[in-house]
Amino acid sequence: xxxxxxxxxxxxxxxxxxxxxxxxxxxxxxxxxxxxxxxxxxxxxxxxxxxxxxxxxxxxxxxxxxxxxxxxxxxxxxxxxxxxxxxxxxxxxxxxxxxxxxxxxxxxxxxxxxxxxxxxxxxxxxxxxxxxxxxxxxxxxxxxxxxxxxxxxxxxxxxxxxxxxxxxxxxxxxxxxxxxxxxxxxxxxxxxxxxxxxxxxxxxxxxxxxxxxxxxxxxxxxxxxxxxxxxxxxxxxxxxxxxxxxxxxxxxxxxxxxxxxxxxxxxxxxxxxxxxxxxxxxxxxxxxxxxxxxxxxxxxxxxxxxxxxxxxxxxxxxxxxxxxxxxxxxxxxxxxxxxxxxxxxxxxxxxxxxxxxxxxxxxxxxxxxxxxxxxxxxxxxxxxxxxxxxxxxxxxxxxxxxxxxxxxxxxxxxxxxxxxxxxxxxxxxxxxxxxxxxxxxxxxxxxxxxxxxxxxxxxxxxxxxxxxxxxxxxxxxxxxxxxxxxxxxxxxxxxxxxxxxxxxxxxxxxxxxxxxxxxxxxxxxxxxxxxxxxxxxxxxxxxxxxxxxxxxxxxx
Amino acid sequence: xxxxxxxxxxxxxxxxxxxxxxxxxxxxxxxxxxxxxxxxxxxxxxxxxxxxxxxxxxxxxxxxxxxxxxxxxxxxxxxxxxxxxxxxxxxxxxxxxxxxxxxxxxxxxxxxxxxxxxxxxxxxxxxxxxxxxxxxxxxxxxxxxxxxxxxxxxxxxxxxxxxxxxxxxxxxxxxxxxxxxxxxxxxxxxxxxxxxxxxxxxxxxxxxxxxxxxxxxxxxxxxxxxxxxxxxxxxxxxxxxxxxxxxxxxxxxxxxxxxxxxxxxxxxxxxxxxxxxxxxxxxx
Numbered sequence: 001x002x003x004x005x006x007x008x009x010x011x012x013x014x015x016x017x018x019x020x021x022x023x024x025x026x027x028x029x030x031x032x033x034x035x036x037x038x039x040x041x042x043x044x045x046x047x048x049x050x051x052x053x054x055x056x057x058x059x060x061x062x063x064x065x066x067x068x069x070x071x072x073x074x075x076x077x078x079x080x081x082x083x084x085x086x087x088x089x090x091x092x093x094x095x096x097x098x099x100x101x102x103x104x105x106x107x108x109x110x111x112x113x114x115x116x117x118x119x120x121x122x123x124x125x126x127x128x129x130x131x132x133x134x135x136x137x138x139x140x141x142x143x144x145x146x147x148x149x150x151x152x153x154x155x156x157x158x159x160x161x162x163x164x165x166x167x168x169x170x171x172x173x174x175x176x177x178x179x180x181x182x183x184x185x186x187x188x189x190x191x192x193x194x195x196x197x198x199x200x201x202x203x204x205x206x207x208x209x210x211x212x213x214x215x216x217x218x219x220x221x222x223x224x225x226x227x228x229x230x231x232x233x234x235x236x237x238x239x240x241x242x243x244x245x246x247x248x249x250x251x252x253x254x255x256x257x258x259x260x261x262x263x264x265x266x267x268x269x270x271x272x273x274x275x276x277x278x279x280x281x282x283x284x285x286x287x288x289x290x291x292x293x294x295x296x297x298x299x300x301x302x303x304x305x306x307x308x309x310x311x312x313x314x315x316x317x318x319x320x321x322x323x324x325x326x327x328x329x330x331x332x333x334x335x336x337x338x339x340x341x342x343x344x345x346x347x348x349x350x351x352x353x354x355x356x357x358x359x360x361x362x363x364x365x366x367x368x369x370x371x372x373x374x375x376x377x378x379x380x381x382x383x384x385x386x387x388x389x390x391x392x393x394x395x396x397x398x399x400x401x402x403x404x405x406x407x408x409x410x411x412x413x414x415x416x417x418x419x420x421x422x423x424x425x426x427x428x429x430x431x432x433x434x435x436x437x438x439x440x441x442x443x444x445x446x447x448x449x450x451x452x453x454x455x456x457x458x459x460x461x462x463x464x465x466x467x468x469x470x471x472x473x474x475x476x477x478x479x480x481x482x483x484x485x486x487x488x489x490x491x492x493x494x495x496x497x498x499x500x501x502x503x504x505x506x507x508x509x510x511x512x513x514x515x516x517x518x519x520x521x522x523x524x525x526x527x528x529x530x531x532x533x534x535x536x537x538x539x540x541x542x543x544x545x546x547x548x549x550x551x552x553x554x555x556x
Numbered sequence: 557x558x559x560x561x562x563x564x565x566x567x568x569x570x571x572x573x574x575x576x577x578x579x580x581x582x583x584x585x586x587x588x589x590x591x592x593x594x595x596x597x598x599x600x601x602x603x604x605x606x607x608x609x610x611x612x613x614x615x616x617x618x619x620x621x622x623x624x625x626x627x628x629x630x631x632x633x634x635x636x637x638x639x640x641x642x643x644x645x646x647x648x649x650x651x652x653x654x655x656x657x658x659x660x661x662x663x664x665x666x667x668x669x670x671x672x673x674x675x676x677x678x679x680x681x682x683x684x685x686x687x688x689x690x691x692x693x694x695x696x697x698x699x700x701x702x703x704x705x706x707x708x709x710x711x712x713x714x715x716x717x718x719x720x721x722x723x724x725x726x727x728x729x730x731x732x733x734x735x736x737x738x739x740x741x742x743x744x745x746x747x748x749x750x751x752x753x754x755x756x757x758x759x760x761x762x763x764x765x766x767x768x769x770x771x772x773x774x775x776x777x778x779x780x781x782x783x784x785x786x787x788x789x790x791x792x793x794x795x796x797x798x799x800x801x802x803x804x805x806x807x808x809x810x811x812x813x814x815x816x817x818x819x820x821x822x823x824x825x826x827x828x829x830x831x832x833x834x835x836x837x838x839x840x
Contacts, residue, residue, distance in 0.1 A: 083705035 001026050001034065001042040002492065003050045007058035007468065010439040013448070013457035017436045023058070025464040028492040032460045051487070053468055059439050060456050061120030061465030061490065065446035066239075066269045066306050067387040068318055069110050069147070070124050070138035072131040076337055077104040077316045077349050077388070084316065084351070094503025103316045103388040111143040111508075113394055115495050118467030118485040121447070121455050121511075124149035125239070125269065125386075126190060126320050128341040129156070130535070132182035136546040139510050144495050146455075146465075146551070148185035148511035150239050151178055152320050154192035154221060155199075157343035157532070158525055160214045163224045170524055172228045176517035179234070181541035183512050185450075185553070186236035187229055190320040191243050192221040195346045198323035206253050207243055207260065218243050219260055226264035232515040233556040235451025237265035237304070242274040246324050249278030251289035258296050258303065267449055270308025270386040271297075272368040286360055288367045288424045294374035297381070304449040305375070306382040309368035309399050311391025312356045318389060322346030343532055354391070359417040366424035372403055373429045378440040379448065396442070397482035403433040403441075405475045435472070451553060452511070464492040509551045516555075560594055560602070561623040564634025564655075568619045570609045582610040583658065584619070587641035591628040591649020591668060599626060628668075637677065643670045646687070659696070662689045663703075665713075678722065679703070684732070686712045688806065697722035697741065700734050708749060710734070716808055723760065726753050729770070735808055745772045748832065752798070756811055766825050767832035773819075775811055775837045784824030784834065791818050792835065813839070 002025040009019045024031050034042075042048040068074050078085070085100035090109050092098040099106035105113065114122055127135045127149040135149050153159050153175060162171035175187065197204045197212045204211070207218040222240070229238040242257050244250035254274040258266075268274065277289035297305055317328055322338050325348025329336035337349040354361040368390075375381040383399060385391035401408050406429075413420060413427050421427060433441075447456025454463045468487040472478065488496035491509075495502055522537060529537045572580040585608040594602055603617035616622070624631075628649030636642065637656040644660055647667045656674035666685035671692070678696035681689045682703055695717050700710035701724055709728040720738030727746040735754040742760035745753050748770045755763075755774045763778050773795070799815065802808040819835040 081705055083703060083707075086703065 001039070001048050002464075002489070002494075003048075004058065004466070004468075005050065005052055006055055007053035008055055009058045009458060010435050011060065011458045012436055012440045012444045014459045016458075020055070023458060023466065025466075025489065025492045028464055030458055030460055030462045030464050053487075056471055056486065057435065057469040057481075058458070059118070059467050059469070060443045060447075060458050060462070061467050061488065062114075062118050063443045063446040063450065063452070063456050064114070064119055064122040064384060064387075064393065065267070065382050065450060066125045066308075066384045067122055067393055068125055068389070069122055069387070070107060070142060071127050071135040071149070072339075073126070073128075073318045073320075073347050073349065074104055074388075075134070075138070076339075077318050078106070080335065080337055080349055081316060081351055084314065095505050096501060096503055097505070103314055103392050107138050107141040108143060111145055112501055115144040115488055115490070116485075116499075116501060117394065117396060117483060118469070118488050118496075119145065119393075120465035120467075120488070120490045120508075121146045121452065123147070123185065123450060123511075126150060126152050126188050126241075127182070127184065128152050128320070128345050128347070129178055129182045129184075130341060130344055130540075132184065132542050133546060136183055136510065136542055140507075140546070140548065142508070143505045144490055144508055146463075146490075146508040146511055149183075150186045150188035150236070151182050151184035152190060152345040153178065153187050153225065154189035155195040155320075155345050158528070159225070160193075160196065160216055160221065161528075163220055164214045164216055168224070168228070169518070170521065171224060172231060173517040173521040174525065175225075175228050176232055176515040177521045179513055179515055180517065183510065183542045183547060185511050185513050186234050186239060187225060188239045188241070188320075189222065189225055190241040190345070191218075191245065191324070192225070193218040194243050195320060195322055198326070199340055199346055203323065205244060207256055222257060222260060226261050226266055230264050234513055234515060235553045235555065236449065236513075237267050237302075239267045239269055241269055241319065241321060242271075245270075245273050245321060246276070246327070248276045248286045251275050251277055251292055254293060255296055258300060262300065262302070265302045266304075268303065268305045270384065270390065271305040272308045272310065272364065272371060272390070273386075275367050275371060282423075284359060284423075286363060286423070288363060288370060290367050290370035290374055290424075294371055297371075297375050298377070304380050304382070304445070305371075306384040306386075306446070307368045307371055308384055308386035308390045309372075310354050310361065310365040311385055311395040311399070312354050312361070312365070313391070315352050315354060315391055316349060316388045317352050318347070318349040320345045320347045322348045324348070325350050328352065342534060356416055359419060359423070362416045362420045363423050365416075366420065366426040369402060369409065370424060370426055370429065372433075372441075373426075373431045378433075378437040379445050381441060382446045382449065383441045394483075397479040400433075400438055400442070400482050401475075401478040404435075404438065404478050406430060406432055407475070408478075451556075465490050507549050509549045510547055511551050511553055512547075513555060514552050557629055558627040559624045559629045559631055560627045562589070562616075562620040562630065562632045562634075563623065564620055564632070564636065565618075569612070569614050570619070570638055581638040584609045584639045585641055586636075586639045587644045588616065589630065589632070589639075589642050589651070590644065590646045591630060591651065592646055594626055594630060595628040595649060597626055602626060635674070637675070640677070643668075646670075656693065662687070665689075675719070681710060681713065681715045683708070684710050684713045684715075688713065689715045690806075691715075691717045691719065694719035694738065695721045698724045698727065700726045700729050700732065702728035710751065714806060716806060720757060726751065729753075733802070735802065737809065745770065745832075748772075754802075756814075764825060764832055764834050766828055768825075768828045769831045771832070772834045773837075774834065775814060778834065778836055780822060780834070781825065783826045784822040785826065785830075787821045787823055789818050789820050789838065791816075792821075795819075795835075813837075816840075 004023040088101035099109035244253040275293040277287040328350040387393040444456040466489040588605040605616040659677035663682040675693035702709035708730040711730040721740040723741035725744040729751045739757035750769045822834045
């Protein structure tokens, strides 16, 4: 039993803003104040601990809705980039294992650095179904944090086949079966139809074009998946990486996608990459379309987005959107990897460097911040860098500083390309985020969007995931305060004390959803599976031995 | 001038000695032997500097007899062919090694001078940012090149090898000069981005493969790749200036006959942007 006293609590979900209250923790959960006898008996057993927080900032543990932290893609990225790790070595310390860091850290270092930053739940954003076993194996070596993964389904052969046959029941059953057998948490849709076209050597623009084997437009795929996702009642809405991502003028595609799905719950991820305007008259043909996108987000109650904020410096772009990575490789001349995951998806990896003085990179940076500042409701917009695509997750504290301090923004702008002002109005935006709003975009909001009722708040019954930051003495200190929380509690156990990791590995939980389905589906897909897959359907499901510490999030 | 002298002990922890006989040597990571570090410390602190032999930590005094006084000028005596990273990352000062050194000597250094009176291992001056390295013996592979995965190798600085060099000399180099008096292995200047390589001895196969920009000057006929174009035979006047600069500033011996005759000029590699040049000396 732990009593945290004299903390200043920021808990937006329970409408607590700078409230001084005691927090009681018992058996991994937050509880209401126990009776005097209970406290007495805990004291007698020696299991009672009291921590005086001395008016420090208390928030729920951070929740990252979109990061690439485990699986074949990130692993290939590690192999591709020996130079990324050479200067960032983490030695073994006590019970903590060694590793390397930088943009694609090893699994252990990923766990350490998220914990040291006060994050306790992270969603791996894209897992190819065939490689689910690999993801769960890496989850086993990803300490402290709770994690789950979203399974790629936008270019899956069976998905496209059932949509083409207009067989809604089979589609639903297949998706539910897929989530169950891969141990996934939700559905991820990456460039629906576009990756399949790329694998056939074709290219689709917008959401209306057709021309692949199944002759489906992205519109039909998106609609069917959003509908199936809602009917299955999955905790998380369908998680969409839009078509045409990264190309100038793609904001029109994003808006037509949002119009198309206006009746369904949806989460548009790293929307910064989908908010690019096109100006034929300007020399660089690239402008911000954050205004149009922000207006759309403000008027859609069934929509949440995360930003994918650009961070200047080295990154490793990796996505299931194979054609995007091909374009990036052609653009930068960097080394690259491209993969065809049999019947299911594609993928690619290209290292990049976002430069502060580069005008295009500067506009991308400004678009992310514009969206943060122009979307009025913080419950709709979440902090991500699409780690490691737009920047490493370790940059979150500096993004928080950009959001909370206009002076810091102006200082950054003054160091960037001097024509930046012609393409974006970021310098004129005066809004500054409050601590409450930061708590929403980094924890409560993502937890709500993921459907995690026990995360992202400190109410009675919540998981005891708590982060304690030192007091915010001045605005200059924002980044340091958020980068180095003093105490982090995960599932009722202290994992960070005095800003240092406790030298004992602890395993977090794996979050999964288990929607119901008609068992008949494995027979329906059995024939095609036998003919076209490289493994048999009997060997396809991830066996229970891979799940050590499982939490099933109920479907509605 | 004050000098710090390190004399390798005959009996040191890096030797593998089952039953009293030396059967081999453990690699020693010696990045602490650098003028930047020794100049700031007292003799007793220098004696306590950490060196890793295999997986165990030792102190500098376990390996070396230490003489002289703390200085930016280090003299090392002994066969250090199992010592890695000597002078790595140094920014100033001087190291003279009377003997051979191992891998990564002077890698990522940005200033100062290293002279090796013996041979060196691979990755000599890899990714160096400035300074001068002189080797009186032979060197291994990847002199002045980029480490695995990196885009750019040596960026400024001069490396002078009196003996011969291994393969991948100056691969991916970005700036600076490498001069080899002896022969060099295959793939010299592979993927080089810019800079100059002077080959006064014979070179191996595929010299300048996938080079983007930069200049390779060879005193002997090369087996040219088919992706290079022959341009012209002439005497490039800039060479006189370049040779004079090497001769006067770095005391580098230039073969006398290279000041006359003419040079065949080739450009390539056309699989890349084709802006590199290879100049091959001809008697004439």
